[in-house]
Amino acid sequence: MAENLVQFLSTIGKLKKTERAGWVLKGIKHPESVSDHMYRMAIMAMTCLDSTSEIKMDHCIKLCLVHDMAECIVGDITPSDNITKEEKQRLEKDAMDHLGSLLPKETSSSVKELFEEYEAQETREAMFVKDLDRFEMILQAFEYETERDDPGFLQEFFDSVEGKIRSPSIRKLAESLIKTRQKKEM
Template identity: 50%
Template sequence: MELDENLLRFMFLCGDLKKVKRKGWVERGIPNVESVADHSHRMAIFALLLGTKTKANRNRCIMMALVHDLAECLVGDITPSDGVSKEEKHSREKSAMRHITDMVPCKEMRDEIMDLWEEYESGVSLEAQLVKDIDKFEMIAQAYQYERESGVRGKLQDFFDSTEDKFRTDSIRKWSTSLRNIRDKND
Protein backbone atom coordinates (compact mmCIF):
# COMPACT_ATOMS: atom_id res chain seq x y z
CA MET A 1 0.00 0.00 0.00
CA GLU A 2 1.42 3.34 -0.99
CA LEU A 3 1.42 6.29 1.32
CA ASP A 4 -0.96 8.97 0.09
CA GLU A 5 -2.55 11.95 1.84
CA ASN A 6 -5.56 9.95 3.04
CA LEU A 7 -3.43 7.20 4.54
CA LEU A 8 -1.24 9.82 6.19
CA ARG A 9 -4.38 11.45 7.68
CA PHE A 10 -5.39 8.00 8.98
CA MET A 11 -1.95 7.58 10.53
CA PHE A 12 -2.16 11.00 12.16
CA LEU A 13 -5.61 10.20 13.58
CA CYS A 14 -4.20 6.99 15.05
CA GLY A 15 -1.41 9.11 16.53
CA ASP A 16 -4.00 11.39 18.11
CA LEU A 17 -4.87 8.51 20.45
CA LYS A 18 -1.60 9.37 22.22
CA LYS A 19 -3.22 12.67 23.23
CA VAL A 20 -6.55 11.23 24.46
CA LYS A 21 -6.19 10.64 28.19
CA ARG A 22 -8.13 7.80 29.80
CA LYS A 23 -10.98 9.66 31.43
CA GLY A 24 -11.55 7.33 34.39
CA TRP A 25 -8.07 8.09 35.70
CA VAL A 26 -8.40 11.82 35.04
CA GLU A 27 -11.68 11.85 37.02
CA ARG A 28 -9.85 10.21 39.96
CA GLY A 29 -7.17 12.88 39.94
CA ILE A 30 -4.35 10.54 38.94
CA PRO A 31 -1.38 12.58 37.67
CA ASN A 32 0.24 11.76 34.32
CA VAL A 33 -2.48 9.32 33.26
CA GLU A 34 -2.12 6.87 30.44
CA SER A 35 -3.46 7.67 26.99
CA VAL A 36 -5.85 5.54 24.97
CA ALA A 37 -2.85 4.56 22.82
CA ASP A 38 -0.96 3.43 25.94
CA HIS A 39 -3.95 1.33 26.97
CA SER A 40 -4.39 -0.26 23.53
CA HIS A 41 -0.69 -0.99 23.24
CA ARG A 42 -0.57 -2.82 26.56
CA MET A 43 -3.72 -4.72 25.64
CA ALA A 44 -1.97 -5.91 22.47
CA ILE A 45 1.02 -7.04 24.56
CA PHE A 46 -1.33 -8.90 26.93
CA ALA A 47 -2.96 -10.58 23.92
CA LEU A 48 0.51 -11.61 22.74
CA LEU A 49 1.12 -13.15 26.18
CA LEU A 50 -1.84 -15.48 25.71
CA GLY A 51 0.59 -17.77 23.92
CA THR A 52 -0.53 -20.86 22.10
CA LYS A 53 -2.52 -22.36 24.96
CA THR A 54 -5.70 -20.64 23.86
CA LYS A 55 -8.00 -21.84 21.09
CA ALA A 56 -8.41 -18.23 20.01
CA ASN A 57 -6.54 -16.73 17.08
CA ARG A 58 -3.89 -14.81 19.01
CA ASN A 59 -2.94 -12.59 16.06
CA ARG A 60 -6.57 -11.61 15.62
CA CYS A 61 -6.74 -10.76 19.33
CA ILE A 62 -3.64 -8.54 19.01
CA MET A 63 -5.10 -6.73 16.00
CA MET A 64 -8.47 -6.34 17.73
CA ALA A 65 -6.78 -4.87 20.81
CA LEU A 66 -5.02 -2.33 18.61
CA VAL A 67 -8.22 -1.10 16.91
CA HIS A 68 -10.85 -1.56 19.64
CA ASP A 69 -10.65 2.09 20.83
CA LEU A 70 -9.64 3.68 17.53
CA ALA A 71 -12.89 5.69 17.36
CA GLU A 72 -11.86 7.54 20.51
CA CYS A 73 -9.46 9.69 18.48
CA LEU A 74 -12.63 11.45 17.24
CA VAL A 75 -15.28 10.87 19.93
CA GLY A 76 -13.04 10.88 22.99
CA ASP A 77 -13.08 8.44 25.89
CA ILE A 78 -16.79 8.18 26.71
CA THR A 79 -17.30 6.83 30.23
CA PRO A 80 -20.46 6.07 32.24
CA SER A 81 -20.08 9.44 33.99
CA ASP A 82 -20.85 11.14 30.65
CA GLY A 83 -24.47 9.94 30.79
CA VAL A 84 -24.33 8.61 27.23
CA SER A 85 -26.36 5.45 26.61
CA LYS A 86 -24.60 2.34 25.31
CA GLU A 87 -26.60 2.65 22.09
CA GLU A 88 -25.59 6.28 21.57
CA LYS A 89 -21.94 5.52 22.40
CA HIS A 90 -21.93 2.68 19.88
CA SER A 91 -23.58 4.87 17.25
CA ARG A 92 -21.03 7.65 17.72
CA GLU A 93 -18.13 5.24 17.63
CA LYS A 94 -19.43 3.38 14.57
CA SER A 95 -19.81 6.66 12.69
CA ALA A 96 -16.28 7.64 13.72
CA MET A 97 -14.93 4.26 12.62
CA ARG A 98 -16.53 4.65 9.20
CA HIS A 99 -14.98 8.10 8.85
CA ILE A 100 -11.58 6.86 10.02
CA THR A 101 -11.47 3.73 7.87
CA ASP A 102 -12.62 5.66 4.79
CA MET A 103 -9.14 7.21 4.81
CA VAL A 104 -7.50 3.84 4.22
CA PRO A 105 -7.04 3.51 0.44
CA CYS A 106 -7.10 -0.31 0.36
CA LYS A 107 -10.66 -1.65 0.62
CA GLU A 108 -9.46 -4.96 2.01
CA MET A 109 -7.60 -3.22 4.84
CA ARG A 110 -10.51 -0.82 5.45
CA ASP A 111 -12.88 -3.78 5.75
CA GLU A 112 -10.50 -5.70 8.01
CA ILE A 113 -10.18 -2.82 10.48
CA MET A 114 -13.94 -2.28 10.54
CA ASP A 115 -14.62 -6.02 10.86
CA LEU A 116 -12.23 -6.26 13.81
CA TRP A 117 -13.92 -3.34 15.52
CA GLU A 118 -17.43 -4.72 14.89
CA GLU A 119 -16.38 -8.17 16.09
CA TYR A 120 -15.05 -6.62 19.29
CA GLU A 121 -18.23 -4.61 19.77
CA SER A 122 -20.45 -7.67 19.28
CA GLY A 123 -18.47 -9.68 21.82
CA VAL A 124 -19.65 -12.95 20.30
CA SER A 125 -16.44 -14.62 19.09
CA LEU A 126 -13.90 -16.19 21.42
CA GLU A 127 -11.39 -13.56 20.28
CA ALA A 128 -13.76 -10.70 21.09
CA GLN A 129 -14.54 -12.19 24.50
CA LEU A 130 -10.82 -12.51 25.24
CA VAL A 131 -10.07 -8.95 24.14
CA LYS A 132 -13.02 -7.58 26.15
CA ASP A 133 -11.63 -9.44 29.16
CA ILE A 134 -8.15 -8.12 28.42
CA ASP A 135 -9.66 -4.61 28.27
CA LYS A 136 -11.04 -5.02 31.80
CA PHE A 137 -7.90 -6.74 33.05
CA GLU A 138 -5.63 -4.01 31.67
CA MET A 139 -7.77 -1.48 33.54
CA ILE A 140 -7.33 -3.21 36.90
CA ALA A 141 -3.64 -3.84 36.23
CA GLN A 142 -3.31 -0.10 35.59
CA ALA A 143 -5.32 0.68 38.72
CA TYR A 144 -2.98 -1.49 40.77
CA GLN A 145 0.04 0.15 39.17
CA TYR A 146 -1.32 3.62 39.98
CA GLU A 147 -2.06 2.54 43.56
CA ARG A 148 1.51 1.27 43.97
CA GLU A 149 3.01 4.40 42.43
CA SER A 150 0.90 6.69 44.61
CA GLY A 151 1.26 4.60 47.75
CA VAL A 152 -2.48 4.79 48.37
CA ARG A 153 -3.85 1.26 48.58
CA GLY A 154 -7.54 0.99 47.86
CA LYS A 155 -7.89 4.42 46.26
CA LEU A 156 -9.03 2.76 43.05
CA GLN A 157 -11.06 -0.07 44.59
CA ASP A 158 -14.11 0.82 42.49
CA PHE A 159 -12.25 -0.31 39.34
CA PHE A 160 -11.69 -3.71 40.93
CA ASP A 161 -15.27 -3.86 42.15
CA SER A 162 -16.60 -3.06 38.67
CA THR A 163 -14.85 -6.10 37.21
CA GLU A 164 -15.60 -8.60 39.98
CA ASP A 165 -17.06 -11.76 38.36
CA LYS A 166 -17.19 -10.05 34.94
CA PHE A 167 -14.50 -12.09 33.17
CA ARG A 168 -15.85 -14.59 30.66
CA THR A 169 -12.66 -16.41 29.68
CA ASP A 170 -10.71 -18.79 31.89
CA SER A 171 -7.25 -17.43 31.08
CA ILE A 172 -8.07 -13.81 31.91
CA ARG A 173 -10.19 -14.83 34.91
CA LYS A 174 -7.07 -16.57 36.25
CA TRP A 175 -4.95 -13.48 35.58
CA SER A 176 -7.52 -11.37 37.44
CA THR A 177 -7.56 -13.72 40.42
CA SER A 178 -3.75 -13.73 40.53
CA LEU A 179 -3.57 -9.94 40.33
CA ARG A 180 -6.13 -9.57 43.13
CA ASN A 181 -4.17 -12.06 45.27
CA ILE A 182 -0.91 -10.19 44.66
CA ARG A 183 -2.64 -6.90 45.50
CA ASP A 184 -4.10 -8.36 48.73
CA LYS A 185 -0.75 -9.88 49.71
CA ASN A 186 0.99 -6.52 49.28
CA ASP A 187 -1.66 -4.69 51.27
Protein backbone atom coordinates in the same frame (compact mmCIF):
# COMPACT_ATOMS: atom_id res chain seq x y z
CA MET B 1 -4.44 7.73 -1.61
CA ALA B 2 -1.18 8.59 0.21
CA GLU B 3 -2.76 11.82 1.52
CA ASN B 4 -5.67 9.88 3.00
CA LEU B 5 -3.35 7.35 4.65
CA VAL B 6 -1.28 10.17 6.16
CA GLN B 7 -4.52 11.73 7.45
CA PHE B 8 -5.60 8.36 8.91
CA LEU B 9 -2.25 7.85 10.63
CA SER B 10 -2.23 11.39 11.96
CA THR B 11 -5.78 11.02 13.27
CA ILE B 12 -5.13 7.75 15.09
CA GLY B 13 -1.92 9.32 16.40
CA LYS B 14 -4.20 11.42 18.62
CA LEU B 15 -4.67 8.27 20.72
CA LYS B 16 -1.13 8.81 22.04
CA LYS B 17 -2.32 12.03 23.68
CA THR B 18 -5.87 10.96 24.57
CA GLU B 19 -5.74 10.27 28.29
CA ARG B 20 -7.92 7.49 29.66
CA ALA B 21 -10.85 9.39 31.11
CA GLY B 22 -11.47 7.14 34.11
CA TRP B 23 -8.02 7.92 35.47
CA VAL B 24 -8.40 11.63 34.78
CA LEU B 25 -11.67 11.65 36.74
CA LYS B 26 -9.87 10.05 39.69
CA GLY B 27 -7.19 12.74 39.64
CA ILE B 28 -4.31 10.58 38.40
CA LYS B 29 -1.47 12.83 37.26
CA HIS B 30 -0.11 11.92 33.81
CA PRO B 31 -2.44 8.94 33.27
CA GLU B 32 -1.96 6.36 30.56
CA SER B 33 -3.17 7.23 27.08
CA VAL B 34 -5.64 5.18 25.08
CA SER B 35 -2.69 4.19 22.91
CA ASP B 36 -0.76 2.98 25.98
CA HIS B 37 -3.76 0.87 26.98
CA MET B 38 -4.16 -0.67 23.51
CA TYR B 39 -0.43 -1.40 23.24
CA ARG B 40 -0.30 -3.28 26.55
CA MET B 41 -3.42 -5.21 25.59
CA ALA B 42 -1.73 -6.26 22.33
CA ILE B 43 1.31 -7.44 24.31
CA MET B 44 -1.03 -9.33 26.64
CA ALA B 45 -2.68 -11.02 23.64
CA MET B 46 0.75 -12.06 22.46
CA THR B 47 1.81 -13.48 25.82
CA CYS B 48 -1.30 -14.69 27.65
CA LEU B 49 -2.50 -17.42 25.31
CA ASP B 50 -1.12 -20.88 25.82
CA SER B 51 -0.14 -23.07 22.91
CA THR B 52 -3.19 -25.32 23.37
CA SER B 53 -5.64 -22.46 22.97
CA GLU B 54 -7.95 -22.45 19.96
CA ILE B 55 -8.08 -18.66 20.14
CA LYS B 56 -6.10 -17.02 17.32
CA MET B 57 -3.39 -14.80 18.80
CA ASP B 58 -2.83 -12.69 15.68
CA HIS B 59 -6.53 -11.98 15.43
CA CYS B 60 -6.64 -10.96 19.11
CA ILE B 61 -3.73 -8.58 18.59
CA LYS B 62 -5.62 -6.91 15.74
CA LEU B 63 -8.75 -6.63 17.90
CA CYS B 64 -6.67 -5.03 20.67
CA LEU B 65 -5.31 -2.45 18.24
CA VAL B 66 -8.72 -1.57 16.81
CA HIS B 67 -11.12 -1.85 19.76
CA ASP B 68 -10.66 1.75 21.01
CA MET B 69 -9.59 3.33 17.72
CA ALA B 70 -12.75 5.45 17.45
CA GLU B 71 -11.65 7.32 20.57
CA CYS B 72 -9.21 9.34 18.46
CA ILE B 73 -12.32 11.17 17.23
CA VAL B 74 -14.96 10.79 19.97
CA GLY B 75 -12.68 10.71 23.01
CA ASP B 76 -12.80 8.21 25.86
CA ILE B 77 -16.48 8.19 26.76
CA THR B 78 -17.24 7.07 30.32
CA PRO B 79 -20.51 6.52 32.20
CA SER B 80 -20.02 9.92 33.87
CA ASP B 81 -20.48 11.55 30.44
CA ASN B 82 -24.20 10.64 30.61
CA ILE B 83 -24.21 9.38 27.03
CA THR B 84 -26.45 6.40 26.40
CA LYS B 85 -24.92 3.13 25.26
CA GLU B 86 -26.77 3.50 21.94
CA GLU B 87 -25.46 7.03 21.39
CA LYS B 88 -21.91 5.95 22.27
CA GLN B 89 -22.18 3.10 19.77
CA ARG B 90 -23.49 5.48 17.08
CA LEU B 91 -20.70 8.01 17.70
CA GLU B 92 -18.05 5.30 17.59
CA LYS B 93 -19.51 3.70 14.46
CA ASP B 94 -19.55 7.09 12.72
CA ALA B 95 -15.94 7.65 13.78
CA MET B 96 -14.93 4.25 12.41
CA ASP B 97 -16.76 4.98 9.16
CA HIS B 98 -14.77 8.21 8.83
CA LEU B 99 -11.49 6.47 9.61
CA GLY B 100 -12.39 3.73 7.14
CA SER B 101 -13.02 6.32 4.43
CA LEU B 102 -9.34 7.25 4.66
CA LEU B 103 -8.13 3.70 4.00
CA PRO B 104 -8.01 1.54 0.89
CA LYS B 105 -11.27 -0.40 0.51
CA GLU B 106 -9.91 -3.81 1.61
CA THR B 107 -8.12 -2.37 4.66
CA SER B 108 -11.15 -0.27 5.54
CA SER B 109 -13.41 -3.31 5.48
CA SER B 110 -10.99 -5.28 7.64
CA VAL B 111 -10.66 -2.53 10.27
CA LYS B 112 -14.42 -1.94 10.46
CA GLU B 113 -15.10 -5.69 10.68
CA LEU B 114 -12.64 -6.01 13.57
CA PHE B 115 -14.30 -3.11 15.39
CA GLU B 116 -17.77 -4.58 14.82
CA GLU B 117 -16.61 -8.02 15.94
CA TYR B 118 -15.27 -6.60 19.20
CA GLU B 119 -18.45 -4.62 19.81
CA ALA B 120 -20.69 -7.64 19.13
CA GLN B 121 -18.79 -9.84 21.63
CA GLU B 122 -19.83 -13.04 19.84
CA THR B 123 -16.48 -14.65 18.93
CA ARG B 124 -14.00 -16.35 21.26
CA GLU B 125 -11.38 -13.81 20.24
CA ALA B 126 -13.61 -10.79 20.94
CA MET B 127 -14.57 -12.18 24.35
CA PHE B 128 -10.92 -12.92 25.17
CA VAL B 129 -9.91 -9.38 24.18
CA LYS B 130 -12.72 -7.96 26.34
CA ASP B 131 -11.22 -9.90 29.24
CA LEU B 132 -7.81 -8.44 28.41
CA ASP B 133 -9.42 -4.99 28.41
CA ARG B 134 -10.82 -5.58 31.88
CA PHE B 135 -7.60 -7.08 33.21
CA GLU B 136 -5.44 -4.31 31.78
CA MET B 137 -7.65 -1.77 33.55
CA ILE B 138 -7.32 -3.39 36.98
CA LEU B 139 -3.59 -3.95 36.48
CA GLN B 140 -3.27 -0.24 35.72
CA ALA B 141 -5.42 0.60 38.76
CA PHE B 142 -3.15 -1.51 40.94
CA GLU B 143 -0.09 0.26 39.54
CA TYR B 144 -1.60 3.68 40.28
CA GLU B 145 -2.53 2.62 43.81
CA THR B 146 1.02 1.35 44.33
CA GLU B 147 2.59 4.55 42.93
CA ARG B 148 0.44 6.65 45.28
CA ASP B 149 0.89 4.25 48.19
CA ASP B 150 -2.88 4.40 48.52
CA PRO B 151 -4.30 0.84 48.73
CA GLY B 152 -7.97 0.62 47.84
CA PHE B 153 -8.07 4.09 46.26
CA LEU B 154 -9.30 2.67 42.95
CA GLN B 155 -11.54 -0.09 44.33
CA GLU B 156 -14.42 0.89 42.03
CA PHE B 157 -12.41 -0.31 39.01
CA PHE B 158 -11.90 -3.72 40.60
CA ASP B 159 -15.59 -3.84 41.55
CA SER B 160 -16.60 -3.05 37.96
CA VAL B 161 -14.97 -6.23 36.61
CA GLU B 162 -15.80 -8.59 39.46
CA GLY B 163 -17.28 -11.80 38.06
CA LYS B 164 -17.05 -10.56 34.47
CA ILE B 165 -13.75 -12.09 33.31
CA ARG B 166 -14.68 -15.29 31.48
CA SER B 167 -11.36 -16.57 30.15
CA PRO B 168 -9.77 -19.03 32.60
CA SER B 169 -6.23 -17.80 31.88
CA ILE B 170 -7.12 -14.13 32.35
CA ARG B 171 -9.26 -14.92 35.39
CA LYS B 172 -6.22 -16.64 36.91
CA LEU B 173 -4.12 -13.52 36.26
CA ALA B 174 -6.80 -11.32 37.82
CA GLU B 175 -7.01 -13.56 40.89
CA SER B 176 -3.23 -13.41 41.27
CA LEU B 177 -3.28 -9.62 40.97
CA ILE B 178 -6.05 -9.34 43.56
CA LYS B 179 -4.11 -11.56 46.00
CA THR B 180 -1.02 -9.40 45.53
CA ARG B 181 -3.13 -6.28 46.06
CA GLN B 182 -4.69 -7.69 49.24
CA LYS B 183 -1.24 -8.43 50.66
CA LYS B 184 -0.21 -4.81 50.07
CA GLU B 185 -3.34 -3.58 51.88
CA MET B 186 -2.38 -5.43 55.07
